[in-house]
Amino acid sequence: MVTLAERLGFAADTRLLIVHCDDLGSTRSANVAIREAFDASTATSASLMVPCPWASSAVATFAGEDVGVHLTLNAEWEAYRWRPLTPAPSLRAPDGGFRRTVDDLWAHADLDEVRGECRAQIKQAFTWGIDVTHLDSHMGPLQLRADYFEIYLELAREFALPLRMVGASMERAFGLAGRKLARAAGVIFPDHFVYADVGSRTAIEHALRELRPGVTEVYLHPAVDTDELRASHPDWANRVADHAFLTSEPGLRALAESAGARLIGFRELRQLQRGA
Amino acid sequence: MVTLAERLGFAADTRLLIVHCDDLGSTRSANVAIREAFDASTATSASLMVPCPWASSAVATFAGEDVGVHLTLNAEWEAYRWRPLTPAPSLRAPDGGFRRTVDDLWAHADLDEVRGECRAQIKQAFTWGIDVTHLDSHMGPLQLRADYFEIYLELAREFALPLRMVGASMERAFGLAGRKLARAAGVIFPDHFVYADVGSRTAIEHALRELRPGVTEVYLHPAVDTDELRASHPDWANRVADHAFLTSEPGLRALAESAGARLIGFRELRQLQRGA
Numbered sequence: 001m002v003t004l005a006e007r008l009g010f011a012a013d014t015r016l017l018i019v020h021c022d023d024l025g026s027t028r029s030a031n032v033a034i035r036e037a038f039d040a041s042t043a044t045s046a047s048l049m050v051p052c053p054w055a056s057s058a059v060a061t062f063a064g065e066d067v068g069v070h071l072t073l074n075a076e077w078e079a080y081r082w083r084p085l086t087p088a089p090s091l092r093a094p095d096g097g098f099r100r101t102v103d104d105l106w107a108h109a110d111l112d113e114v115r116g117e118c119r120a121q122i123k124q125a126f127t128w129g130i131d132v133t134h135l136d137s138h139m140g141p142l143q144l145r146a147d148y149f150e151i152y153l154e155l156a157r158e159f160a161l162p163l164r165m166v167g168a169s170m171e172r173a174f175g176l177a178g179r180k181l182a183r184a185a186g187v188i189f190p191d192h193f194v195y196a197d198v199g200s201r202t203a204i205e206h207a208l209r210e211l212r213p214g215v216t217e218v219y220l221h222p223a224v225d226t227d228e229l230r231a232s233h234p235d236w237a238n239r240v241a242d243h244a245f246l247t248s249e250p251g252l253r254a255l256a257e258s259a260g261a262r263l264i265g266f267r268e269l270r271q272l273q274r275g276a
Numbered sequence: 277m278v279t280l281a282e283r284l285g286f287a288a289d290t291r292l293l294i295v296h297c298d299d300l301g302s303t304r305s306a307n308v309a310i311r312e313a314f315d316a317s318t319a320t321s322a323s324l325m326v327p328c329p330w331a332s333s334a335v336a337t338f339a340g341e342d343v344g345v346h347l348t349l350n351a352e353w354e355a356y357r358w359r360p361l362t363p364a365p366s367l368r369a370p371d372g373g374f375r376r377t378v379d380d381l382w383a384h385a386d387l388d389e390v391r392g393e394c395r396a397q398i399k400q401a402f403t404w405g406i407d408v409t410h411l412d413s414h415m416g417p418l419q420l421r422a423d424y425f426e427i428y429l430e431l432a433r434e435f436a437l438p439l440r441m442v443g444a445s446m447e448r449a450f451g452l453a454g455r456k457l458a459r460a461a462g463v464i465f466p467d468h469f470v471y472a473d474v475g476s477r478t479a480i481e482h483a484l485r486e487l488r489p490g491v492t493e494v495y496l497h498p499a500v501d502t503d504e505l506r507a508s509h510p511d512w513a514n515r516v517a518d519h520a521f522l523t524s525e526p527g528l529r530a531l532a533e534s535a536g537a538r539l540i541g542f543r544e545l546r547q548l549q550r551g552a
Contacts, residue, residue, distance in 0.1 A: 028355070028507050053329045056371040057355030079304070079333030085372070087363070095332040096361070096400055124372055228504035231304050 004191055004215050008268055013213040017261035018190060019252060020164075020219040021046040022070060022138070024062070025055030027080075029229040033222035033239075035061055037246035042253040043222075045265040047136050050121040051075075051082045051098070059128045066265030068134035068161070069125050071118045071152075073105050073141050074098050080232035085120040088113040102141045106148075115151045118142070122159055134266035136164035144174050149181070156187045162269035164217060165189035188273045192216040199238025201245050204252065211259040215269070222246050280467055280491050284544055289489040293537035294466060295528060296440075296495040297322040298346060298414070300338070301331030303356075305505040306515075309498035311337055313522035318529040319498075321541040323412050326397040327351075327358045327374070335404045342541030344410035344437070345401050347394045347428075349381050349417050350374050356508035361396040364389040378417045382424075391427045394418070398435055410542035412440035420450050425457070432463045438545035440493060441465035464549045468492040475514020477521050480528065487535040491545070498522050 005014045021034040024046045031054055037043035046062070047070035048055055058067075073091060075082045081097035090110040091098060099105045125132050135156055137143050142152040143166050156163045163182060171178055182189055191214035194207040198221045207218060223229050223239035230236045245251050256263060281290045297310040300322045307330055313319035322338070323346035324331055334343075349367060351358045357373035366386040367374060375381045401408050411432055413419050418428040419442050432439045439458060447454055458465055467490035470483040474497045483494060499505050499515035506512045521527050532539060 028504055053357055054355065056357050056373065059371075079330065081329055081332055083359070083361075085359075095335075095404060097332065128371060226503035228304055228502060 003213075004188070005213065007272055008215070008264075010262070015211045015213055015259060015261045016215045016264050017208075017211070017256055017259075018215065018217040018264060018266060019044050019246070019256070020217055021246075022136075022219050022221050023223075024048045024067065024070065025050065025052045025058045027052075027223060027229060027232070028054050029223040029226045030054070030221070030239075031058050031061065033224045033243040033246075036224075037220075037222050037243070038062075038065060040247045040253065042246045042251070043220075044263045045133065047134070048125060048130065049082075049138060050124050051085055053082065056128060059130060063129075064131075066133045066267045067130055068136060068266055069122050069132055070136055070138045071121060071142055071155075072098070072138040073109070073114065073117065074100060074102060074139045076100050076139065077232050084117050085124060086113070086117045088117050091117060102139050102144070105141055106145060111147060111151065114148065115154070118151065118155055119158075122155065132159070132161060133270050134162045134164065135159070140166070143178065144170075144176070146176060149176060149178050153182060153185055153187060156182075157185060160270075160274050162188040162266055162273050164219075165193060167193045167195060170195060188269045190215040190217040190269070194218045196220075197238070198235045199241045201241060204245070205255060208252075208255045208259045208261070211261055215264070216261075220246060279489075280464070281489065283548055284491070284540075286538070291487045291489055291535060291537045292491040292540050293484075293487070293532055293535075294491065294493040294540060294542060295320050295522070295532070296493055297522075298412075298495050298497050299325055299499075300343065300346065301325045301328045301334045303328075303499060303505060303508070304330050305499040305502045306330070306497070307334050307337065309500045309515075309519040309522075312500075313498050313519070314338075314341060316523045316529065318522045318527070319496075320539045321409065323410070324401060324406065325358075325414060326400050327361055329358065332404060335406060339405075340407075342409045342543045343406055344412060344542055345398050345408055346412055346414045347397060347418055347431075348374070348414040349385070349390065349393065350376060350378060350415045352376050352415065353508050360393050361400060362389070362393045364393050367393055378415050378420070381417050382421060387423060387427065390424065391430070394427065394431055395434075398431065408435070408437060409546050410438045410440065411435075416442070419454065420446075420452070422452060425452060425454050429458060429461055429463060432458075433461060436546075436550050438464040438542055438549050440495075441469060443469045443471060446471060464545045466491040466493040466545070470494045472496075473514070474511045475517045477517060480521070481531060484528075484531045484535045484537070487537055491540070496522060
């Protein structure tokens with residue numbers, strides 16, 4: 001079988017690495033940190049939370065960069081809130097914002113409203129002029145349940161975009177066949193996904209030391225230290241640590257070099273997806 | 277003619293003062309500062325920007341306080357954005373957020389969409405459990421054009437709420453007859469309004485030194501100094517100055533005392549409005 005690396009024009013044993021930043025647009029703090037991670041030539045891709053207050057301002061500062069849509073169906077923080085783009089009553093907590101947990105979403109959301117809201121977010125990103133490179137799922141609801149995954153896959157096909165995909169072991173844990181379904185649908189995704197909590201430097205270091213041939217995606221949640229970040233995000237210190245890992249030396253970049261990794265973005269996968 | 281002061285149960289020559297904080301819910305910084313201004317027993321009323329990211333979190337911290345709805349039809353900052361609650365395409369800038377200026381709003385907004393959005397904001401505030409005491413208009417579009425003022429007045433009647441009203445000289449400047457129309461409609465509003473830019477300590481000091489009998493409303497835009505405030509609000513220093521004016525000694529409270537003012541909120545006006 002021809003590997004993804006080969007299809008991308010590399011030898012089969014090449015180690016290709018996507019260094020992805022999540023939560024672009026969620027706060028000013030995230031926007032600043034992700035910009036610095038790109039400027040440090042460490043981050044190669046990011047995904048935008050379209051419904052958030054700082055999303056549209058990221059458009060200009062990330063022009064031409066590898067940016068996808070971080071499909072957003074939750075607003076997890078207590079005080080700092082964002083709302084769906086569409087009316088979507090089933091996606092809303094009593095205060096009108098998105099529900100705070102994936103469980104609460106899954107328990108109440110109407111699938112047509114999920115599909116409509118996700119499509120609206122992608123269309124809004126295109127309207128803003130973003131050359132959307134891929135799709136992923138904020139907090140994972142679209143990736144971890146079969147009926148939601150169908151929508152995720154449907155949108156990937158509709159917009160001819162590659163997807164983030166959880167690893168094979170997590171698929172087993174949730175009883176999913178996402179990779180198989182995506183392959184059957186001709187939707188491209190990285191070979192390996194390094195699952196890591198916010199601030200999981202150790203997990204990423206470990207994965208980079210044992211980096212396998214093929215395309216691996218690691219993802220981080222960098223943010224700079226601000227009053228608002230501290231007040232709104234209980235995990236702020238881990239986000240600040242992710243920023244340091246991406247922008248300080250020696251950090252992720254040095255580790256990737258030691259691993260012999262070649263950095264790429266999702267744009268290369270999208271090119272393949274579109275048969276270019 | 278019986279004066280408003282008399283209708284409120286005071287002698288006709290009583291100087292009554294509403295010390296109002298605008299922009300509650302707009303930022304965490306505003307929420308913290310306004311809470312401190314209430315705690316200092318200086319601020320007596322505030323109004324909430326329902327569509328903003330920090331609005332719903334203000335509900336719990338201002339339970340029982342004198343809080344109205346700061347009807348919001350603009351999102352004036354470059355990078356930090358908020359959107360209508362309703363679909364309302366005519367109220368939106370190209371990025372989907374509210375238009376940045378009153379001019380742009382007036383040039384494009386459909387009046388039915390204005391009415392629908394304002395009504396949705398008031399209803400959302402009630403749904404959150406806020407005992408809404410009054411209405412006012414963020415950046416003033418509802419107060420400064422006759423067709424918009426009709427909606428403002430209609431909502432006051434529908435929800436039996438008192439209104440902020442611009443002063444007589446500003447009415448003349450805009451060719452409006454708002455006070456006359458409101459009186460005819462039986463809608464209550466303070467006698468005097470001290471128009472002041474953000475951070476206009478001097479204008480407010482002057483007004484308090486010459487405080488007239490009857491009900492005067494002064495309004496401020498307090499915010500505490502944070503990275504996000506500085507990054508999003510070019511007028512941040514004036515907002516921080518408003519906070520100091522409200523919470524430091526000698527400040528607004530001492531001036532009000534020297535003027536012999538009695539502090540009240542909009543709740544007293546609402547009681548009258550509702551014939552209680």
